Amino acid sequence: xxxxxxxxxLCAALCNLPALPALNCTEELGAGQSIQKTYDxxxxxxxxxxxxxGTYLNYLGPPFNEPDFNPPRLARAERVPSATVDLxxxxxxxxxxxxxxxxxxxxxxLCYLRALDGQAGxxxxxxxxxxxxxSLQGLxxxxxxxxxxxxxxxxxxxxxxxxxxxxxxxxxxxLKKMDDFWLLKELxxxxxxxxxxxxRLKKKVPPAxxxxxxxx
Amino acid sequence: xxxxxxxxxxxxxxxxxxxxxxxxxxxxxxxxxxIPESPVLALGSNFTALCILNESCLDFGNIxxxxxIWKIKNRVVPKEQYREINxxxxxxxxxxxxxxxxxxxxxxxxxxxxxxxxxxITVTVGLPPEKPTNLSCIVYQVSRLTxxxxxxxxxxxxxxxxxxxxxxxxxxxxxFPDCIPKDVNNSCTISDVQFFVNLExxxxxxxxxxxxxxxPLVLDPIEIVKPLSPHNLTVNSxxxxxxxxxxxxxxxxxxxxxxxxxxxxxxxxxxxWIQVPPEDTASPRTSFSVQGLRPYTEYxxxxxxxxxxxxxxxxxxxxxxxxxTTEDKPSKGPPIWRIIxxxxxxxxxxxxxxxxxxxxxxxxxxxxxxxxxxRAKSSLSSPPEKYSVNTTNLTLKLLNGTYEVTVIAHNSVGxxxxxxxxxxxxxxxxxxxxxxxxxxxxxxWVGWTVPNSYVLKYVIEWCLVSNSSDCVIEWQNxxxxxxxTYLKGDIKPFKCYLITVYPLYADGQGSGQSVKxxxxxxxxxxxxxxxxxxxxxxxxxxTWNHLTVDEQNGFIRSYTIFYKTVDGNETAVTVDxxxxxxxxxxxxxxxxxxxxxxxYTDEGGRSGPDFTFTTQKFGKGEIEAIVVPVCLAFLLIVLxxxxxxxxxxxx
Numbered sequence: 001x002x003x004x005x006x007x008x009x010l011c012a013a014l015c016n017l018p019a020l021p022a023l024n025c026t027e028e029l030g031a032g033q034s035i036q037k038t039y040d041x042x043x044x045x046x047x048x049x050x051x052x053x054g055t056y057l058n059y060l061g062p063p064f065n066e067p068d069f070n071p072p073r074l075a076r077a078e079r080v081p082s083a084t085v086d087l088x089x090x091x092x093x094x095x096x097x098x099x100x101x102x103x104x105x106x107x108x109x110l111c112y113l114r115a116l117d118g119q120a121g122x123x124x125x126x127x128x129x130x131x132x133x134x135s136l137q138g139l140x141x142x143x144x145x146x147x148x149x150x151x152x153x154x155x156x157x158x159x160x161x162x163x164x165x166x167x168x169x170x171x172x173x174x175l176k177k178m179d180d181f182w183l184l185k186e187l188x189x190x191x192x193x194x195x196x197x198x199x200r201l202k203k204k205v206p207p208a209x210x211x212x213x214x215x216x
Numbered sequence: 217x218x219x220x221x222x223x224x225x226x227x228x229x230x231x232x233x234x235x236x237x238x239x240x241x242x243x244x245x246x247x248x249x250x251i252p253e254s255p256v257l258a259l260g261s262n263f264t265a266l267c268i269l270n271e272s273c274l275d276f277g278n279i280x281x282x283x284x285i286w287k288i289k290n291r292v293v294p295k296e297q298y299r300e301i302n303x304x305x306x307x308x309x310x311x312x313x314x315x316x317x318x319x320x321x322x323x324x325x326x327x328x329x330x331x332x333x334x335x336x337i338t339v340t341v342g343l344p345p346e347k348p349t350n351l352s353c354i355v356y357q358v359s360r361l362t363x364x365x366x367x368x369x370x371x372x373x374x375x376x377x378x379x380x381x382x383x384x385x386x387x388x389x390x391x392f393p394d395c396i397p398k399d400v401n402n403s404c405t406i407s408d409v410q411f412f413v414n415l416e417x418x419x420x421x422x423x424x425x426x427x428x429x430x431x432p433l434v435l436d437p438i439e440i441v442k443p444l445s446p447h448n449l450t451v452n453s454x455x456x457x458x459x460x461x462x463x464x465x466x467x468x469x470x471x472x473x474x475x476x477x478x479x480x481x482x483x484x485x486x487x488x489w490i491q492v493p494p495e496d497t498a499s500p501r502t503s504f505s506v507q508g509l510r511p512y513t514e515y516x517x518x519x520x521x522x523x524x525x526x527x528x529x530x531x532x533x534x535x536x537x538x539x540x541t542t543e544d545k546p547s548k549g550p551p552i553w554r555i556i557x558x559x560x561x562x563x564x565x566x567x568x569x570x571x572x573x574x575x576x577x578x579x580x581x582x583x584x585x586x587x588x589x590x591r592a593k594s595s596l597s598s599p600p601e602k603y604s605v606n607t608t609n610l611t612l613k614l615l616n617g618t619y620e621v622t623v624i625a626h627n628s629v630g631x632x633x634x635x636x637x638x639x640x641x642x643x644x645x646x647x648x649x650x651x652x653x654x655x656x657x658x659x660x661w662v663g664w665t666v667p668n669s670y671v672l673k674y675v676i677e678w679c680l681v682s683n684s685s686d687c688v689i690e691w692q693n694x695x696x697x698x699x700x701t702y703l704k705g706d707i708k709p710f711k712c713y714l715i716t717v718y719p720l721y722a723d724g725q726g727s728g729q730s731v732k733x734x735x736x737x738x739x740x741x742x743x744x745x746x747x748x749x750x751x752x753x754x755x756x757x758x759t760w761n762h763l764t765v766d767e768q769n770g771f772i773r774s775y776t777i778f779y780k781t782v783d784g785n786e787t788a789v790t791v792d793x794x795x796x797x798x799x800x801x802x803x804x805x806x807x808x809x810x811x812x813x814x815x816y817t818d819e820g821g822r823s824g825p826d827f828t829f830t831t832q833k834f835g836k837g838e839i840e841a842i843v844v845p846v847c848l849a850f851l852l853i854v855l856x857x858x859x860x861x862x863x864x865x866x867x
Binding site: 038047128141 | 471
């Protein structure tokens with residue numbers, strides 16, 4: 001009696017099983033591939049930033065290029081989205097929330113980056129900076145792509161210029177350099193954390209997609 | 217005063233003319249114009265042009281639209297294609313624009329049958345652009361930071377018009393400026409691309425007749441990269457003589473792309489590349505140890521890389537770098553042989569020992585010296601004699617007896633295995649039988665019949681037989697299980713070689729069996745010189761010398777003697793090649809004979825110089841047989857005459 005019931009249930013489950021993945025095969029592949037590419041891009045950006053930061057800080061000159069330079073975070077530096085949120089708090093967020101935070105942060109970081117001194121240093125430094133900006137632009141688009149392939153809505157609101165142009169421009173040269181320093185530092189931390197986020201997301205994706213679809 | 221008004225009138229007239237010129241828009245006021253101006257037409261389509269005459273022109277001598285003649289270049293367009301729309305407008309229609317050429321002119325046949333040109337237009341005929349196909353792109357790494365992408369496509373058929381191509385590319389929400397090809401119409405290079413974001417690429421072709429777009433190509437540039445080859449390749453020899461360690465620097469960071477490699481190597485001077493199995497170098501690395509190499513050999517290495525997962529293109533092969541493996545001890549001892557000279561005295565021999573230098577792949581290094589040990593087996597008491605030489609031969613004076621000679625080659629690493637040659641007191645063991653030769657494929661093959669006992673190896677000696685030089689012995693070893701071999705060495709055609717085969721046993725040696733051979737025979741270079749030894753009345757004894765070896769060019773199979781008189785037929789006689797004398801008989805007496813000889817090998821014959829002789833008039837003793845009786849008869853007659861005279865006087 002019992003064994004027959006179990007047998008029938010198993011048969012039913014097995015018969016239905018092929019149907020389920022078929023529904024989401026391409027979606028799954030798309031999302032998985034998207035996340036992998038975003039992860040690769042984050043690592044690529046980290047790699048670029050390593051050399052770029054060193055060269056740019058050298059251009060800024062001392063004390064910014066000293067290895068133990070650790071200034072207190074001034075109030076004006078709060079404009080740059082900070083990545084130093086409690087890690088437990090961060091992990092406690094949903095995937096959607098984390099992706100959205102990444103999207104918003106990088107969009108703003110990109111704007112600030114574009115506003116960096118266009119005449120900075122050597123032609124090579126400018127070339128690297130330009131390449132990095134384009135890569136970061138690509139990252140913003142990639143994150144948007146991942147969010148849409150997972151079915152999350154894109155964060156509303158302007159991803160564009162956060163503050164009207166001309167607003168708190170650094171009053172003096174030193175503080176401007178401090179702004180640049182904090183921008184690069186925050187970029188480093190964001191990229192480091194994003195890499196971990198995407199790595200974790202990569203492993204999570206297949207069941208997450210299936211459950212989403214069923215709920216819908 | 218009058219002149220002033222004159223000037224004013226002229227000025228006004230000129231002004232009016234200038235104004236009217238400006239209005240009419242040209243230096244010469246045209247009588248009409250054509251619509252459309254400068255059209256661009258699609259090939260094969262139909263086209264209609266209108267020639268509209270100006271009203272003002274019609275006043276000049278009765279010009280009407282039906283007098284209009286259309287011309288293409290200088291050819292008149294057939295009247296069937298004309299249509300008179302009204303008094304001032306004429307149209308011409310072409311059903312196939314491929315027959316059109318530039319310019320198309322509207323002309324009028326004015327009074328007096330003079331053809332006058334009214335207007336002309338340039339007509340351009342072409343095709344709209346075809347959809348570009350076969351769009352493909354590749355990202356070339358130019359430096360550590362620069363990755364231009366080059367795309368190529370098939371521009372389609374020739375349009376006969378100025379067609380512009382633009383390579384367009386974009387991200388999902390971001391457009392980039394178009395890439396405009398320089399000087400070509402089928403490729404364009406984008407100076408820098410980003411990785412890990414899908415790029416949509418397509419080509420747009422446009423000309424005056426239309427636009428066409430290729431199918432878009434969606435790709436992530438990281439999947440079409442041709443990286444720069446690794447550089448700063450260094451080759452280091454290690455402790456082992458069969459291993460070389462390669463190190464290099466990759467020019468593409470691991471954060472961008474993980475690489476896999478192909479390593480190839482060859483021996484310096486060879487053109488054959490050997491590949492390291494790709495499975496062994498299929499992961500990111502900056503060094504590799506190549507094993508299985510030959511000691512003391514110079515190798516050339518080269519390496520290339522591509523994306524680890526096989527997506528993309530292989531880089532070019534890197535610059536070559538050479539390295540030498542370290543020496544190893546020789547793998548084999550040198551083959552040994554001897555020439556024994558017993559000519560001075562039978563009890564004491566002069567033994568010329570000779571051995572062959574090892575091939576580089578056996579020597580494994582530079583051979584510094586050879587250690588020769590001669591042990592007398594016949595007298596156990598005397599200690600072995602050691603000699604150290606750096607040549608490949610050694611001459612010793614030994615007493616008659618059995619000796620064991622060992623040769624060991626030494627290089628800087630160590631000693632080779634010993635090579636042993638037994639020199640027995642006498643060659644008493646069984647020899648080979650039936651030594652024969654066969655020229656084959658430009659080489660001389662020697663064969664023999666194996667003796668019944670177990671042979672260790674064979675030694676084959678050969679030397680070039682010549683009158684002008686000594687017979688220098690060359691030799692080679694052959695394993696004991698063969699019955700024939702090719703002679704290794706430079707065997708010249710048309711030369712006689714003396715080949716000897718010796719079987720070597722574990723405890724002795726068989727006597728050598730010799731045979732003479734030619735790789736290739738030819739007719740002799742000279743003919744035998746024939747002379748007479750003795751000439752008689754009806755016979756002559758001819759004599760000659762055998763040809764020297766150098767003149768023979770082959771084995772002399774026969775001689776032929778040809779003799780003839782001045783006006784007679786030539787007679788031929790064949791003679792055995794071992795003879796040096798022959799008697800011609802049944803000759804006519806007192807006749808001049810010319811005789812010559814030909815020597816024959818398997819490949820032909822050569823004639824010697826002619827020799828003439830005259831046979832005797834009288835045979836042996838004939839003269840005496842005639843003279844003596846004649847003298848005796850004369851004497852008898854004289855005596856009889858004297859007797860008769862005496863008798864006569866007495867009476």
